Amino acid sequence: MQRTIVMLASVLTMPVMAADKIGDEQALHSIASQVSAARIEQDVRKLVSFGTRHTLSDTESDSRGIGAARRWIKSEFDKISAQCGGCLQVYFQSATIQGEKRIPNPVEVVSVIAVQKGLTDPSRYVVMSGDIDSRVSDVMDASSDAPGANDNASGLAGVLETARVLSQHKFHGSVVYAALAGEEQGLFGGKIMAEQAVKDGWRVKAVLNNDMIGNIAGINGVINNTTARLFSEGTRVVETPEQAHKRRFTGGEVDSPSRNLARYIDKIADSYIPNLDTMLVYRLDRFGRGGHHRPFNDAGFPAIRIMETNEHYDRQHQDLRSENGIVYGDTLDGVNFAYAAKLTALNAVSLASMAWAPSPPAKVEIKGAVQPSTTLSWAPAANTERDLVKGYKIYWRYTDQPQWQFSRYVGKVNSFTLENVVIDNYFFGVASVAENGLESPVVFPGAAGSFGD
Template structure:
């Protein structure tokens, strides 16, 4: 009866209770995605990180060196990463288009790149199978360059096991397991260079994506996800990973910042909505165990889900990044693309950017002995769950608005479907009180305009799409429809056209 009412309620005011809960219930698991997550291998991740460390020093600057021992340096690492993507493509019948984004970064006095230097971003594209949706993309990345205590030292060891061979291992492992599946929209798996010199590689790729009109709906950047394991350290939490996301978008104009302040939407940027969706997807899938589920008994189906005790969980950090640090997601943020950074719970700064040595009995180096491969595998599953869900979902709603013409205690919402929205897909209205950080209520609807007997002043809303199988997009925050120019970052995805 309620569903019938919601189908007909494009104009009528509907009194919805929107019951509060601790959090919105998790979506049902897609058996194909769940099975793919079970294929994530800590052993393969260990092999990947071990191989990357074997290149000795992956300084971006080493691409110009002519005296490196064979099999060392960043160019050797780039070749190996490309070969890995090619091997995954061969395993799936050529499903991945493997590319090199090669460019020369001009040398500039007083910077970390003093002379013209070649950089190579390596990436693989798993193209979507639905012509109406394949233009939509989600992307996962990590940086494969490393450095030691001296930025310009390209010869002495710079293992970079955690920073950031661990993130590259996540990107590669996601490519390996997800390339065995098909999705209506496109996934891009990336390893960038030049992060240690100032995000040079990701900046070039983000600008390339913008110039070529990539419809990037989400970027997941993994940097320092090795679950640092230091003897005697009790502050690390191996059951949590941080998800950083910007509140006020980098490219927002003064007019847009004023709008964000007026709306109180500092915590509802597209990047922040991606972070919420990562938490949501983890509630569905992060009970998955790499070894699979135990049989349910004679004559009973094998369960695709198996709860870990305690479960691995991402945690929203309501900042773009850590203090005094930067990451490749920022390059995409500054080009107007929604992006987040995923990082281990507690970093050990003795194990980053250091020339290997021992001082006062303390081992100072970013070597493989401090990496927890099972932790990295959990991070890879967290990423793969959201990449797969976003790529399978119908896409984010477009032109999402709340009407603010009249003073009243109702909420009138309207939106448009994403391009290529499949048959059987519908929408969900998410809501939460203004003092909450995550959604507390959800209501399915089959209309694109609805009036709710709920005060827009007391409640924050979001609209997302859901396909017939239950794959959810991330939510879009509604902005006023009263003649205010929308723009990426004000609750409006970067792929959404400007509306007046």
């Protein structure tokens, strides 16, 4: 796709789909159009107004510091819930952290979580996250002004805006909007949430971590508002030695559930988000760096990072200052709100599509060694989803290709043989298809590609 600089204003006047209808492709187009750059700008400006949102900053003030910021975020989620008849469960999620390099003394790390429960499969979750906290050059400086306009008020504003849009709809699976704390001090909000999700038995099928989604002017001189990056790990970090041994002979190095989640969102961008080309980056995160999706990967959940393509390092983790004619600091003038809205729309449509679609197939297996044909099989849909599932679609691609190339809808069966398609020459996967035509992410066979039961 040709990459050009095109500024698009958000459409603010599209009709909202009736909340009692279950979505389809047209509903996804409508959701994309409902995301408002103006509302995102308002939220970013409000978050910046707290002066600093450093994890170790003031928690008592009503106007400055991390405490004031998180209370405002909760109040916004509460307002959104009130407008949809109490459709969100909004709560603080916290733990006391101490003895860490960046949190040496006891500090309560407090995130704000809003859960929109699904109608038919409420234990299945898709999550969108953004970070509350901000910082300057010294990661331990909790008092200096740290606006954090792009890093990461932009991502957090995207979470709030997505909640506003999607709360007007009902879904089969549950949708979670997470404002996570403690990212700059060690990814603690994500660790706390991931650990709790495991304890509570959440079947997390996707985590979309949004960290810096508002900058279009890179330090490399490139100005571009038509691309975004999707970072995803290649193999599951929780893989056992036995699973790794099997993967060596069957493949799967580039087909973890996180990687196929990224492919799914790349396809969503092509289908529903005008003038946005997503770049699949085959790495957990930027070179040697990290983000709040990693704790979810560590817990075995599919999780990726969505962010701008061109970073400007003078505007990240910097004291507010001017030196040698260069202005440093993460301020409002570094955020392009129309671009942030575009990436927010990508999240909103992706979450809606997955929550309206069935769960990804479980227990996908494959056989066909030393045979002319390839057979795939998978478990029947759970009782809660049998009426939702119309059937299944098999995908395959050449082993050197980044995106699925070929597909065949095979109906409501639990195994299918692709005649004269040799297993050695392709990678394969299976997706669930709903009655409304929406699909789950593709599942690569075996433990390497499993999204969980």
